[in-house]
Amino acid sequence: MPIHRVHRLLASATALAFAAGAATADIENYMDFFEPLPALPPIPADNSLTPEKIELGxxxxxxxxxxxxxVISCATCHNPALGWADRIPRATGHDGQVGERNTPTVLNSGFLEAQFWDGREPDLEGQALGPIEAEIEMNLTLEEAINRLNEFAIYQEHFAAAFPDDPDPINPQNVAHAIASFERTLNTPNSPLDRFLAGDVQAMSDQQVEGMKLFVDAGCVACHNGPALTDSNFHRFELPGSTDEGRFVVTGDEADMFAFRTPTLRNVAVTYPYFNNGSVPGLHEAVQLMGQQMLGQDFAEDELDALVAFMHALTGEMPRVEIPALP
Amino acid sequence: MPIHRVHRLLASATALAFAAGAATADIENYMDFFEPLPALPPIPADNSLTPEKIELGxxxxxxxxxxxxxVISCATCHNPALGWADRIPRATGHDGQVGERNTPTVLNSGFLEAQFWDGREPDLEGQALGPIEAEIEMNLTLEEAINRLNEFAIYQEHFAAAFPDDPDPINPQNVAHAIASFERTLNTPNSPLDRFLAGDVQAMSDQQVEGMKLFVDAGCVACHNGPALTDSNFHRFELPGSTDEGRFVVTGDEADMFAFRTPTLRNVAVTYPYFNNGSVPGLHEAVQLMGQQMLGQDFAEDELDALVAFMHALTGEMPRVEIPALP
Structure with missing residues (x-):
């Protein structure tokens, strides 16, 4: 090879290396906006996460x-085969009744600081019992639920093992603590984003990286941040066709009218359909609507594609759960 | 030890050995009435049991x-957590409608030579599609079911892999073949009876052995025989309160009025409640009723206890199934 061509090649390589360095620095700035999913969410001081509670839960x-x-269990609507949700617009419960809201996934729900679409409970312990008693969901009094569990010797053993200091361990609080404990194990690590943040630059496609940058630049990250990509806060969102008053039902505060908790974006690609009433079936439309309503921005087609591609990079490894044999 | 005492001990030991020998021969006669559960049921020549079909199924x-x-799948009524049945008297299906019959377990159903309580289908391939179309169960036309499956690229891939010679593999017959293939893997080997038959004399308690002998002597084994402890045949049985005409609905033959297929007794202790309308909650009453109705015999209390104990010896190892992640 003639020497001048070698010189030119070297010059090009230097220029490329410089550009790559700049791009890396640039991407690292964007990466700072995201957090990898920890192996476990925060565990409350009064509900130690023991194997016995997880198994009972x-x-x-x-x-x-x-x-x-x-015939209805938590797993009916939070179906492990369907992203721990139900993939229908609104939950179907007792006697085929259809509720007002879309079933949120249980996956990574331990990372949320407000439970339910309206945040009426702060934690999983508070959330767990609601659907048992709700007339349109499982429709059973807690008293009757406890009576039924008490009939099974195996539950007596499992509750005693999970709550050894409790002389009468089959009670609503312990049901809630056990279910919450199990739910804290239902996390989805190692998504493409998590692997990318850990240094694996191959883990996301170029389009997904573009989507990540746009997600920051456009301002999505203002609400969708933290390990679960939600601020666990409430934002007014007028979904076409929805009359659900959202957070207002809980607080009675006009400022909360039509406000809903920011949903997690982890596994968003496998937890369709979208929004409080599940009326939007696909990610493309969901992202478009969010841009218009929350950011006052009409994304171009290639921007929507990049953002949707990035949403797919948020699908982690599903927990592998073997169905328990019940008594 | 004085020599005469040694002599007496030896004589006793000889007598014991002789008695034990006689008892063993006696028990072996009884054991001849039973068959251990094979690892797999018969596989039809036109539905090869491939890993691809099992996974798709x-x-x-x-x-x-x-x-x-x-919201209703096969697993809703054939719930893996509940002995692959539902543990309620009669199945609850579409819109909370309650059917006429108790859900039979899928466990070991490949060993049955007639499917459904009335035997209206001969095999699992014939059985699989019925509940999808039944208005009180899943209530969907097969055409619509196929359309829905066709929407998912992952199903297109899985059907193509399971039925590589079929140019248009997502069709009702292949749905039936795949589900039947999966069901043929849902067997429960190594029950106490199976281990006992294999020579492990400790596997059943003395009471269970007594129950086994009584099961033969009283004549239960006349219908409950073969690997799944059923003759897959139809027997008239007038259950108090039941108006279900049973096999007659299929054949129109008066001789089949109120006749039902002998249910498998494998896992009978974990597939309560009992009989065609699930009206009998416990094994004790179920065995008593069977004695009265089928054998014209009122079992004594200790006989009932022994027979029920033997029923518990028919619970095998549950299949360990990880819930699939669906598209």
């Missing part, structure tokens, strides 16, 4: 006898 | 989108 999660009909 | 078994509501 798993049994209770799959237990349909704590519904009036005997 | 598992997805379809857990797939609620092949129901009108989008």
């Amino acid at each position: 798993k049994m209770l999660f799959f237990e349909p006898r704590i519904s009036a009909s005997g | 598992k997805m379809l078994f857990f797939e609620p989108r092949i129901s009108a509501s989008g």
Whole structure:
């Protein structure tokens, strides 16, 4: 090879290396806006995460006898086969009744600082019992649920093992603590984003990286941040066709009218359909609507594609759960 | 020890050995009435049991989108957590409708030579599609079910892999073949009876052995025989309170009025409640009723206890199934 061509090649390589360095620095600035998913969410001081509670919580999660009909369990709407949600617009419960809201996924829900679409409970312990009693969901009094569990010797053993200091361990609080404990194990690590943040530059496609940058530049990250990509805060959002008053129902504060908790974006590609009433079936439309409503911005087609590609980079490894054999 | 005492001990030991020998021969006669559960049931020549079909069949078994509501799958009534049945008297299906019959377990159903309580289908391939179309179960036309499956690229891939010679593989027959293939893997080997038959004399308690002998002597084994402890044949049985005409509905033959297929007794202790309308909650009453109705015999209390103990020896190892992640 003639020497001048070698010189030119070297010059090009230097220029490329410089550009790559700049691009890396640039991307690292964007990466600072994101957090990898920790292996476990915060654990409350009064509910130690023991293997016995997790095992019991798993049994209770799959237990349909704590519904009036005997056929609805937590896993009915939070179906492990369907991203731990139900993939229908609004939840179907007792006697085929259809509720007002879309079932949120249980995945990574331990990272949320407000539970339910309206945040009426602060934590998983507070959330766990609501659907058992709700008339359009499982429709059973807690008293009757406890009576039914008490009939099974195996539950007596499991509650005693999970709550060894409690002389009468089959009670609503312990049901909630056990279910919450199981749910804290339902996390989805190692998504493409997580691997990218850990240094694996191959983990996301160029389009996904573009989407990540746009997600920051456009301002999506203002609400969708933290390990679960949600601020666990409430934002007014007028979904066409929805009359749900959202957070207002909880607080009575006009400022909360039509406000809903920011949903997690982790696994958003496998937890369709979208929004409080599940009326939007696809990610493309969901992202478009968010841009218009929350950011006052009409994304161009290639921007939407990049943002949707980035949403797919938020799908992590599903927990592998073997169905328990119930008594 | 004085020599005469040694003599007496030896004589006693000889007598004991002789008695034990006689007892063993006696028990072996009884054991001849039973068959250990094979690892696999018969496989039809036109539905080779491939890993691809089993995997696809598992997805379809857990797939609620092949129901009108989008919330009912095979696993709803054949719940893996509940002995692959539902533990309620009669199945609850579309819109909370309650059917006429108790859900039979899928466990070991490949060993049955007649499917459904009335035997209206001969095999699992014939059985699989019925509940999808039944208005009180999943309530979806097969055409619509196929359309829905076709929407998912992952199903297109899985059907193509399972049925590589079929140019248009997403069709009702292949749905049935895949589900049947998965179901043929849902067997429960190594029950106490199976281990006992294999020579492990400790596997059943003395009471269970007594129950086994009584099961033969009283004549239960006349219908409950073969690997699944059923003759897959139809027997008239007038259950108090039941108006179900049973096999007659299929054949129109008066001799079949109120006749039902002998249910498998494998896992009978974990597949309560009992009989065609699930009206009997416990094994004790179920065995008593069977004695009265089928054998014209009122079992004594200790006989009932022994027979019930033997029923518990028929619970095998549950299949360990990880819930599939559906598209």
